Amino acid sequence: MQSPASQPSCPKAWVCLHMIPALMAVGYPWYLAMFYQFRLSERIAEALLSLGLVFAVPGSAFVSLYALGRTPSMRSEGVVLRRVAYLAFVSPSLFVIVGVFLYLMKIDGKDVQVWVGFWLAILCAALLVLLGRRGPIAPAPSPVHMKAVRVMHGIAALVILLVFLVAHLVNHTFGMLGADAHREVMLVLRSVYRSPLVEPVLLTLLFFQIISGLVLVESKIRSRQGILDVLQTASGAYLAVFIASHINAVFVLARYFGTETDYTWATALPKGLLADPWNVRLIPHYVLGVWLVLAHIACGLRVVLVAHRVKRCRASAVCWALIVASTLWAAVIVAGAVGVRI
Numbered sequence: 265m266q267s268p269a270s271q272p273s274c275p276k277a278w279v280c281l282h283m284i285p286a287l288m289a290v291g292y293p294w295y296l297a298m299f300y301q302f303r304l305s306e307r308i309a310e311a312l313l314s315l316g317l318v319f320a321v322p323g324s325a326f327v328s329l330y331a332l333g334r335t336p337s338m339r340s341e342g343v344v345l346r347r348v349a350y351l352a353f354v355s356p357s358l359f360v361i362v363g364v365f366l367y368l369m370k371i372d373g374k375d376v377q378v379w380v381g382f383w384l385a386i387l388c389a390a391l392l393v394l395l396g397r398r399g400p401i402a403p404a405p406s407p408v409h410m411k412a413v414r415v416m417h418g419i420a421a422l423v424i425l426l427v428f429l430v431a432h433l434v435n436h437t438f439g440m441l442g443a444d445a446h447r448e449v450m451l452v453l454r455s456v457y458r459s460p461l462v463e464p465v466l467l468t469l470l471f472f473q474i475i476s477g478l479v480l481v482e483s484k485i486r487s488r489q490g491i492l493d494v495l496q497t498a499s500g501a502y503l504a505v506f507i508a509s510h511i512n513a514v515f516v517l518a519r520y521f522g523t524e525t526d527y528t529w530a531t532a533l534p535k536g537l538l539a540d541p542w543n544v545r546l547i548p549h550y551v552l553g554v555w556l557v558l559a560h561i562a563c564g565l566r567v568v569l570v571a572h573r574v575k576r577c578r579a580s581a582v583c584w585a586l587i588v589a590s591t592l593w594a595a596v597i598v599a600g601a602v603g604v605r606i
């Protein structure tokens with residue numbers, strides 16, 4: 265993909281290239297359905313190919329964000345395309361929240377229609393905005409302007425990590441030992457994070473993270489970005505939707521209606537996530553939710569290290585090492601969630 269500055273005579277081709285993630289996102293429900301069907305009929309190669317298409321939606325959006333982030337002088341078209349790419353990147357969790365909302369509204373079997381309608385509206389709006397917007401824009405505001413938000417976002421993240429998130433992910437690691445082992449750990453942890461003192465604070469901090477995170481992503485929408493910067497903002501955008509979707513599922517879909525929110529519920533046991541055409545959407549939602557929350561923390565740590573005068577290359581090396589470790593941890597958690605047991 266070429267930058268607008270290097271290809272001013274051919275903006276249409278450039279715009280079309282960056283529309284690929286949005287166009288791919290339109291087909292997201294079909295890739296999931298194909299994966300489910302092929303796995304059911306044990307056509308493993310086709311199932312893996314379909315799974316590849318599922319992940320190609322956020323994957324292509326990431327490539328687009330990376331290419332747009334390398335643009336030397338940002339044009340206004342680039343800002344619109346970045347917003348569309350962020351939306352495509354969050355597709356896996358967006359499709360879950362759409363499904364849960366429709367289920368709560370008792371609208372049965374219309375997920376695909378709503379999804380396609382939503383994306384056609386986004387594509388139409390983006391093209392209309394692009395028709396009216398051309399040319400270079402003012403440079404991004406200095407990051408100094410966002411310092412207070414960044415510090416508050418970082419402090420809130422640290423509290424969430426220490427009070428809940430590390431324990432929550434350790435809890436899910438026990439999933440590989442089975443639902444009973446997971447439950448034993450969960451009951452101990454619940455006495456802390458479900459206590460009347462901790463739970464409201466935790467939820468307030470999570471909502472603050474969603475809002476402050478989106479403000480920070482927006483503040484970077486005109487900036488040049490390297491790969492770790494893109495990972496940080498894209499994972500932040502993803503988490504905003506993942507956390508909203510996850511909290512809605514836990515508190516509204518389940519707890520409000522008296523459903524026990526244990527591992528059996530979260531991973532659709534005893535049939536499992538792979539054995540139901542609706543639940544299959546939870547697999548990419550969980551894969552990216554766990555992996556990106558860890559990667560996001562690693563990228564945040566890199567910024568903190570650089571701010572404390574650690575050499576940029578050393579901070580990036582620490583960050584990459586943590587991303588590798590995050591990948592392994594996420595793989596173990598997701599393996600347990602899809603039914604692998606030791």
Ligand code: HEM
Nearest residue numbers: 454457458463507514525526527530550553554557597601
């Ligand atoms: C494989 C991935 C995940 C699964 C299967 C999962 C599952 C669950 C389950 C079963 C609960 C209910 C716990 C209970 O009733 O005590 C829960 C609660 C929650 N999860 Fe997750 N989770 C996952 C990842 C995450 C991530 C990455 C985050 C944060 C970014 C997160 C944030 C939360 C929050 C805030 C709650 C509510 C805690 C409360 O009850 O106060 N989860 N999750």
